[in-house]
Amino acid sequence: MLFVYRNITQLFSRLPCTLAVACFLLPGWLYSQDPGRLNDHSSYPVLAGEIVFPEVRYSGSPYLFDRFTGGYVVLLPGEQVAVDYMRYDALNDDLMWMQPGEEGLVRIDKKLIAGFGLQHPWQDSLMWFYRNAVAGVGGLSCGDCFLQVLHEGNFSLYARRRKRITSRSETITVGGQSQQVRILDDDFLYMLVTPDGQTKTMRPTRRSFINAFPGHTRDLRRVMRRYNIQVSQDKELTEAVKWLNAFIEKEPGFFE
Amino acid sequence: MHNFLFHLRKRGLYAKSMCIGLLISLMLSGIYVSGMNQVHPVPDEQVILHTDRDAYVSGEELFFRVSLITQCDQHSSLVYIALRNTRNEIISGVIAPLNHKTSYGSIYLADTLSTGFYQLIAYTGEMRNYPADCFYTQTLFIANRFDTTLENLLELEEDPYDNQDQGGEPGTYATPEPILPDHTIIRISTDKEVYGRREPVQLTVGAEMPDGSTADMSVSVTAKHTIWPFLHEETDGGCDRDADRQWSGDDGVLVYPREKNGPVIAGKLISKSDEKNKLANVRVILSSPDTLTAIMYAHTNEQGHFYFTLDPTYFGRDLYLVPDHGTYAGEAPGIVVADPFAIHSSFEGHTGSISVELPPLVRESQDVVVVQKAFETLHGSFVSEKEHEHRFPPRLYSEPVSVVRPARYMPLDNFREIAREIMPSVRIRQQNEDWHIRLVNDQTAYTFFDSAPGVFLNSMPVGKLDVLMDFTSEHIRSVEVHNLPWRYGSMRFDGILSVFTHDHYDPATFLPEPFYALPPVIMHGKSTYVQPDYRTLGSEADRVPDFRQLLYWNPQQVINEEKELSTLFYTGDLEGTYAIIVRGILDTGAVFQAIHYFEVKL
Numbered sequence: 001m002l003f004v005y006r007n008i009t010q011l012f013s014r015l016p017c018t019l020a021v022a023c024f025l026l027p028g029w030l031y032s033q034d035p036g037r038l039n040d041h042s043s044y045p046v047l048a049g050e051i052v053f054p055e056v057r058y059s060g061s062p063y064l065f066d067r068f069t070g071g072y073v074v075l076l077p078g079e080q081v082a083v084d085y086m087r088y089d090a091l092n093d094d095l096m097w098m099q100p101g102e103e104g105l106v107r108i109d110k111k112l113i114a115g116f117g118l119q120h121p122w123q124d125s126l127m128w129f130y131r132n133a134v135a136g137v138g139g140l141s142c143g144d145c146f147l148q149v150l151h152e153g154n155f156s157l158y159a160r161r162r163k164r165i166t167s168r169s170e171t172i173t174v175g176g177q178s179q180q181v182r183i184l185d186d187d188f189l190y191m192l193v194t195p196d197g198q199t200k201t202m203r204p205t206r207r208s209f210i211n212a213f214p215g216h217t218r219d220l221r222r223v224m225r226r227y228n229i230q231v232s233q234d235k236e237l238t239e240a241v242k243w244l245n246a247f248i249e250k251e252p253g254f255f256e
Numbered sequence: 257m258h259n260f261l262f263h264l265r266k267r268g269l270y271a272k273s274m275c276i277g278l279l280i281s282l283m284l285s286g287i288y289v290s291g292m293n294q295v296h297p298v299p300d301e302q303v304i305l306h307t308d309r310d311a312y313v314s315g316e317e318l319f320f321r322v323s324l325i326t327q328c329d330q331h332s333s334l335v336y337i338a339l340r341n342t343r344n345e346i347i348s349g350v351i352a353p354l355n356h357k358t359s360y361g362s363i364y365l366a367d368t369l370s371t372g373f374y375q376l377i378a379y380t381g382e383m384r385n386y387p388a389d390c391f392y393t394q395t396l397f398i399a400n401r402f403d404t405t406l407e408n409l410l411e412l413e414e415d416p417y418d419n420q421d422q423g424g425e426p427g428t429y430a431t432p433e434p435i436l437p438d439h440t441i442i443r444i445s446t447d448k449e450v451y452g453r454r455e456p457v458q459l460t461v462g463a464e465m466p467d468g469s470t471a472d473m474s475v476s477v478t479a480k481h482t483i484w485p486f487l488h489e490e491t492d493g494g495c496d497r498d499a500d501r502q503w504s505g506d507d508g509v510l511v512y513p514r515e516k517n518g519p520v521i522a523g524k525l526i527s528k529s530d531e532k533n534k535l536a537n538v539r540v541i542l543s544s545p546d547t548l549t550a551i552m553y554a555h556t557n558e559q560g561h562f563y564f565t566l567d568p569t570y571f572g573r574d575l576y577l578v579p580d581h582g583t584y585a586g587e588a589p590g591i592v593v594a595d596p597f598a599i600h601s602s603f604e605g606h607t608g609s610i611s612v613e614l615p616p617l618v619r620e621s622q623d624v625v626v627v628q629k630a631f632e633t634l635h636g637s638f639v640s641e642k643e644h645e646h647r648f649p650p651r652l653y654s655e656p657v658s659v660v661r662p663a664r665y666m667p668l669d670n671f672r673e674i675a676r677e678i679m680p681s682v683r684i685r686q687q688n689e690d691w692h693i694r695l696v697n698d699q700t701a702y703t704f705f706d707s708a709p710g711v712f713l714n715s716m717p718v719g720k721l722d723v724l725m726d727f728t729s730e731h732i733r734s735v736e737v738h739n740l741p742w743r744y745g746s747m748r749f750d751g752i753l754s755v756f757t758h759d760h761y762d763p764a765t766f767l768p769e770p771f772y773a774l775p776p777v778i779m780h781g782k783s784t785y786v787q788p789d790y791r792t793l794g795s796e797a798d799r800v801p802d803f804r805q806l807l808y809w810n811p812q813q814v815i816n817e818e819k820e821l822s823t824l825f826y827t828g829d830l831e832g833t834y835a836i837i838v839r840g841i842l843d844t845g846a847v848f849q850a851i852h853y854f855e856v857k858l
Binding site for chain 2: 044045046047048049050051052075076077099102104106109110111112
């Protein structure tokens, strides 16, 4: 009781200050209210797709990120549609959209879209995926895949973010019932597109990066060492490609 | 913070700072609240239109150039141009797409136009929120080619003695005055002052203007008597700031948005029994006959208004609006769609007198056009081919689950039989004269959906299934069965059944009631004036009369202090005085006009 009384007296002693702060915040609040705000129905992005109710069939998530994040879907005319909740099903190469209050998820009809930008759940960045970003890539098991654009320049880097079903299995409990399911694992593939249009697949390692340039491996290793270019994860691989573009601009005869 | 407040108190500034802060805060709130209820006193956009001439004969083409003046980056992408007569009937309506805030083209003046004064009006969609005095207007004269009496013109002839009494010169009419902003000189020169028949004219247009300025202009070379300067004096001076605005926010009047990405179809749903009842959040579907299942939809706002920014797919096609009955309760609403060419002002024509010199000159023009129409011409408008644009109709699905083509099977007598025999995932039942269709859910492969699928005929929603049931195998080209629980934006379908027929069927026979049929929205193609080039034409061209009154028309030319226009055109077979009229806009928004004359003697 004493605590409540003390709080109330404190509030009243600071009342002018509180009122002032409230008045200062009033315009900001007013401006944040969009008079032409959309009503419930029109807030749905105009996307088409099948309504599905995904089942747990594997151990591990089939999604690139388990959390729903916001982002944009690029329709075929190039128009971007903002979506609040979506996630990328890396196992089936599908984009899933969720509308709060609606049953199930929507598996977006991928032939009606060009790509999407997915908000990274832990980083303040969008991951842009495009359908068939790289034409005719050897080693791709799907003919119509979403590929992530990591960097585009003279040398461009793309990634296929897939999940694969491993031969390993484990027992999980779903709805009180135990079942033996296969384990899912990441299956990422990186593709470097050279200025002459050739595509080379690689892993995010220094050796793999250097081996993508047969005939120049020794020189490239030496230059990379000189510039202290490390490649041990995909962010570093992207940086290495950016560095390579800058380096080639400075020394155009390097690969000749 | 406490130290800061302490210092303020100590200096006696605490109360003062607080008061100033509160004042600013209240001012900002006030501005916001007033902004909610008021509109800009004048539109952010202004349109200026120039034509090749002022006087025409029916059967000729009117060439125009239209410019948008605005400081906004996100400006309108198109301009409406309407030609109306003194009975305020719209003779021709054109939607001109803007490119870098300008557009140009031509309007064919039909042979049936009666002799009289006409008004050309240009405005953007957003300007329709303001009174018509904010629109750009220009008065024109059009003579019917076969009207030999010219009664409508003769009744305006001035009495030469009246004019003499006022100190004026009888039987003359004024020539256009140059309009030049400060520090700007437009130089027009030709290589000679007098030319012969079909002789090349070397024209140069240069400018002296402040550093870095550019002039965007049109250049017209036409017979002097086709320029009637007194008609330009009638162009009113712009918006009446004190007039009542049509746009008033919450009073239910349709507010037209700025058409940044294409033409907008604006309309509203009204309750037939209670006009005050605002039908909010009702889905309105826009469809058009098509070979793909594609629709657009919009939801009404709190005022019951709806807006569609039209996708290029729908240009030039019949359009149909249908309110989705699943999104409103009670009686079917009425649909009102704003006519973009409805102009709420009146035009009375030229009310002043005209020079006695003009009627004989108009008759001369009529004769010239009659001759030109009788022979092959070496000039005219040329519509440039539109750039190939990829069109992506707003499709409901990319591929159906299955497609059935009845022609591949034994002929069947009706749609119910077709469904029963060759579409196993479709079930049709009849109860109390009503038809019911259900699809098998392809996700389960054995259960039917609880509710009816979305049924489309040639891409338009079907409200009357009876029409569909009469179709035999001969009528139907294909049936797309998309039996999946499907979402299209805010629409949810328990499967989609889309029927395509060989022949066109009148949508009025099957669309759900009520529906609204819209005329096609046609974007005006850019057309240029093609003049004969006697350097390349052979001797056969000598046998074709060249009675052009318009010798040259260039609707889009940019000049500055360093870059001038230097061009060549040919005179025709008509002698007389010709005027070179340069009209345009400086990049400061100031308009200018400059004139130069030359003679053609045969």
